[in-house]
Amino acid sequence: MSGTDKTAAAHAPVARVLPLLPLAHLDREFDYLVPADLDEQARPGVRVRVRFAGRLVDGFLLERADSSDHTGKLGWLDKVVSAERVLTPEVRGLVDAVAQRYAGTRADVLRLAVPPRHAKVESEEAAERPVPEAPKVDRDAWSAYVHGLNFVEALESGRGPRAVWQALPGEDWATRIAELAGVVAASGRGVVLVVPDQRDLDRVLAACESVIGKDDVVGLAAGLGPSARYRRWLAALRGTARVVVGTRASVFAPTPDLGLMIVWDDGDDNLSEPRSPYPHAREVALLRAHGTGCALVLAGHSRTAEGQALVDSGWAHDLVAPRDVVRARSPKVTALADSDHALARDPGARAARLPAIAFAAARQAIAAGAGVLVQVPRRGYVPSLACAKCRAPARCRRCNGPLSLPAATGPDGAGTPTCRWCGVADANHRCHACGARALRAVVVGAGRTAEELGRAFPGVAVHTSGGADVKAEIAPGPKLVVSTVGAEPVMPDGYGAALLLDGWALLGRADLRAAEETLRRWMTASALVRSHQDGGEVVVVADSGIPTVQALVRWDPLWHAQAQLAERAEVGFPPAAHMAAVDGTAASVAELLELASLPDSAEVLGPVPLPPGQRLPFSSDEPEPEDVERMLVRVPRSAGRELAKGLAEAQAVRSARRSAGPVRVQVDPLRIG
Template structure:
């Protein structure tokens, strides 16, 4: 044996030699950083290793933003972890620059983002773009905490007394448990409405020493929840203080949003109330996550990988051991699936409570109106007109209209063929009574329009919007204030209206709140709401109706709701009985029989035919059923993907994870090979039309 020789035993791994970049002093401990680079190609969805310079040893911690060299460019990246040894055999490039020492990506959110990317066949980079707001350096440099006391809420469960299992849910949350519940909310007096119930659940969570996260569809709902939280003893967080609630919404602007994000990240706020992206908010010691009105389309992310808030919060509940509450006036089929599978508990009221708290509902179908003779064909039949007239003496009356605008669609006055634009063939509509027909796609004025079928030049209305409805009601009830609420209305979306006689015309989702409740509500054009073949059409129509009806006083106070039109019978009867759970259960059973989501998992691939087929050929999952490809529906504005096809992949629920992995792998191969054409992959698509 030679002196100083180190013997090696067969079979033992040989330690890797650290390769240090030339001329760069590395960190003494954990000199390797594994980072997620901010580049979109799917084949780059993995961690890359970089050397940590000694000057960045303290700052380049997991969760911080850095700049690294990738190819010929400097790119943004997040440090995911630090390591002692590199897995890469070659020389590591050093991190170029530390963007900020703020660890904006917490380990819990990183795990959630990875889980979301895997579930929806996306990339970690795409999810992090949704989860973490853009940096605002001035906000990061603001002063820290002062000596403000910690907020301590009051325990209350009065808003949950009407619900079977409601008080038990709150007790579990207060005790540090992680119950999962799907809640069907009912109307109620001030202090007993859905924002109050959510606030009381949040207060129980905070009183138990944990944080809470509430995700709602829009800014108006944020305001309502924050107001209810104040009543529950959780005020808005004061600048520099500790505890309380913050709002996290993209519409608030970059500085305000980043300030709220940092307050949450630094543990200075107990509660976050926000819209879609706040589902990833870095709440410390998360104990409760709430998704209100999970059927609202605003909860579905329109950007890749297209996750839904309900599913993101369900994943988060499992990963972080937090309680989950999915609530709404309606019940989605997906939420009903969580209940019937046993994964979540049902929290609903018994029938006597439903009858006590809800208004009287009457469906004015053609059968009900037969005695009216020719007047039955009127858009506002006599019984509806009479109900508005009689109830106006008691307070405001709500009129819900499915469509915004004045006359969004017109037809030829002679042959009744749809009026189309001569340039792009889009639908023509009117913005006012004396206006010129305008294309809804390209915006061109049809000043010299003539019908392609008969040559006629006169137009008739096909679809009537909220503005025209308000004009008609103003003539029908002279001297009564008529207010319009909607995104396209002159006054925008109204938050509240006074408890005084007025007719309030609103589009779905824009209904303002009357503090004392509406005296009545009239839901016009019911047939429009259930026309079509979209998946989830009936539960969604019922959800929109119930959202408006829930703002009306109970029947004991004279509150009434009139549904006008021949809507689909099952949805109509569910509204009359106020039974969204029953409709959702029947829909779920039908979907299981027809092999439709959520009883199965699906992936939709949209793009050029040859590109879609190339992706599909690489996907091999047991039990897979390939539907299509078929041409994409072309009833869309100019500029849509003309000539594209859609292929739908369907597998049993148990193979859902395998399908997501296979789609991601095939898209990764496509990215690496730089295959031509375009393909968009979406797991669990909400629209298969």
């Protein structure tokens, strides 16, 4: 049918459409006429196709109107791709809020929030399911927390409490989360549970299916195929599955009548989206809870400064156990500085490069028939080398990259130094500073550690977890489990001991969040160990005078989070202030900042060069520039919205001008430097 033959719909003939265009200056609605034959299908929230600048583009129909402010001739709505209303009013409001919060475009946020369509799946009929029965809640477990039972009762009564929950060591946290989800789902409301990775997803999903039932729970993750992911997403949209468990993108799940959101381990980097506009799932959950009034829980064994800021502001409540309960449930923690390695050791401890106390704790746990968890900060064999004479870092002669030992390949177990950047082996390496040939290990990886422990504990099984082989669970028994940070498998009855090695490698990183991240990693591993009453012991190889180590020894993440928040307030870093990182070439960054209407309180810091390892992908289709620098713009918290608005408007002007050189804007990035 030609345009002249078309007749506009009799009622609300104007469709306001948001085209999915990559250009910032086109992040607005455009009006189109709705043909009469598409009147019934063209409802707010459906996917449509329109002609824009001579080509067909995808978009979302946001609303219908009786008239348009456009004075020219309106084009026709070309096609309704699907009658399924995939963009709900609640999610649409969330998309708008996230785009404003992160100085991004709605098109970029929608690509994160709404998965690609799968026509065959969409044609499947949705099964009607009754509201699940209220689950049996372990009230004894919740009574261990101050006001824990009150929180559960508030959810049962349909209220929207907000809390930051510190799970006790040894707590079956996945079951506790499933109980909260089941209480809310039993009232007919929706629940969204966000976890950092697939291991946590599998654990929480299994707990929810056990507590609530398989038919009422779906899991969403990037690893699912297109059809499976879209089928589960539609189950959430249609309300046939009231509980959604997923990784970071599931924070946008279109669950109707949302009653509860839970974000587990909100300090995990995996919850930060690496694509524009780079939102963090925790912040999206906060925006969604604020907009809908639903209950919200930020949970974990440790605590972030952002979580503590919510408690200090009164927006959320503490959900923690009394100190006597914490002491009773936590393992014994002993801290040993690296200098303590010189203490007397027996031959086994020397072979394993362990302090005598750590070796004794491992031997005692194995003798009692329990497992021992050994956490190392790096994977591989020897991931970092230095000159044995002058301690200068060992560098590749070809590209100046760091040398490592990928494995003990030689007959003497020494292996060949290999560059971690270009992969070239350098069997004849000489130190660039002093000319010496001998090398020493700066950090020993999981492979070398497992090898040494196998020699120190003959006859004891040694398992590794990390890299491409991450184990979710290890069967109980007297064994050694060597794991990289974040890959620690669960042992059902708890480990008898945990050895946290090379603590300096985690604490010594040049990162604003190094201390917070280190404590989170340590507490996550230590929480897998039995309580000290059951013989559980943790040995951390780090200086006991460091506040982060003290927080672990005392099992006091709240004190550490308060100290971190105070330090950031003193130096003006998030969450005490808002900060935007602007990355690009010197000319493009300067142009953006010149165009931006920044708040009067804005402080511009920089520039500093940005190495390739610290870069995220640019949202532009242009090739990434080689020389990238970073400028920081800092404002008080009260001016955060104004900062984001000014940067977004400047991006739109650059887009309209077709300025050369892409610029990436990140608001409150996890990594500042």
